[in-house]
Amino acid sequence: MESDFWHERWQRGEIGFHQPHIHDQLQRFWPALGLGAGSSVFVPLSGKSRDMVWLAERGHKVIGVELSELAVAAFFEEAGIAPQRQQAGAPEVWSGGPYTIYCGDFFKFEADAVADVSAAYDRAALIALPPDMRPGYVTHLASILPRAAKVLLIALDYPEGEIAGPPFAVASDEVTRLCAPAFDIDILEARDGLAASENLRKRGVTRLVETAYLLRRRA
Numbered sequence: 030m031e032s033d034f035w036h037e038r039w040q041r042g043e044i045g046f047h048q049p050h051i052h053d054q055l056q057r058f059w060p061a062l063g064l065g066a067g068s069s070v071f072v073p074l075s076g077k078s079r080d081m082v083w084l085a086e087r088g089h090k091v092i093g094v095e096l097s098e099l100a101v102a103a104f105f106e107e108a109g110i111a112p113q114r115q116q117a118g119a120p121e122v123w124s125g126g127p128y129t130i131y132c133g134d135f136f137k138f139e140a141d142a143v144a145d146v147s148a149a150y151d152r153a154a155l156i157a158l159p160p161d162m163r164p165g166y167v168t169h170l171a172s173i174l175p176r177a178a179k180v181l182l183i184a185l186d187y188p189e190g191e192i193a194g195p196p197f198a199v200a201s202d203e204v205t206r207l208c209a210p211a212f213d214i215d216i217l218e219a220r221d222g223l224a225a226s227e228n229l230r231k232r233g234v235t236r237l238v239e240t241a242y243l244l245r246r247r248a
């Protein structure tokens with residue numbers, strides 16, 4: 030998925046992936062990560078996700094990375110925060126309140142920016158990427174996260190070929206193949222997600238499994 034694809038999606042307002050509510054698996058499984066209040070959380074491919082607001086309300090500092098300036102601007106506007114913008118080279122950094130969002134390419138994102146994070150939250154990031162980009166995504170994520178950081182990953186699986194992604198179907202055996210070299214993997218829940226996903230039902234998906242994974246870096 031080239032960056033133009035995402036810029037166009039944001040320009041046209043085609044953001045069916047955006048959820049106005051807080052993801053329930055985030056709310057139910059976040060406590061399992063056992064993070065201290067005040068710790069920082071990384072949200073790759075953040076969009077303007079409201080989940081970042083929920084994380085901030087739990088006392089976390091939130092560090093996002095997002096390609097689209099429209100998305101970053103909308104996030105701060107909807108949060109009621111006037112951000113400061115700093116262009117210290119690329120990417121541009123938008124910050125305000127508990128949020129720091131880097132407006133740029135995740136694949137060029139460097140480890141210093143997330144050196145202090147205790148965890149990462151991936152909802153609709155891995156599954157937004159086509160198969161050939163997923164290994165690079167997981168390798169880069171593992172390479173920039175501190176060793177002790179945990180990851181809450183939420184992925185979708187549906188019958189291959191029912192729709193053209195994104196979102197792409199990423200089954201648990203693929204999550205294992207991609208993540209096992211760097212992470213220990215626990216499945217927290219695999220549940221039917223079709224009833225809650227009107228967008229994907231309308232697009233023709235007939236079966237949907239939504240799985241929450243806890244990833245822990247291997248020592």
Ligand SMILES: C[S@@+](CC[C@H](N)C(=O)[O-])C[C@H]1O[C@@H](n2cnc3c(N)ncnc32)[C@H](O)[C@@H]1O
Nearest residue numbers: 035046074075076078095096134135152153157
């Ligand atoms: C499917 S959306 C999910 C957004 C968010 N995680 C959510 O739950 O609403 C994927 C987002 O990733 C952004 N994106 C795609 N490729 C990216 C990249 N290489 N670096 C940073 N952001 C990227 C897109 O602009 C889009 O906002």
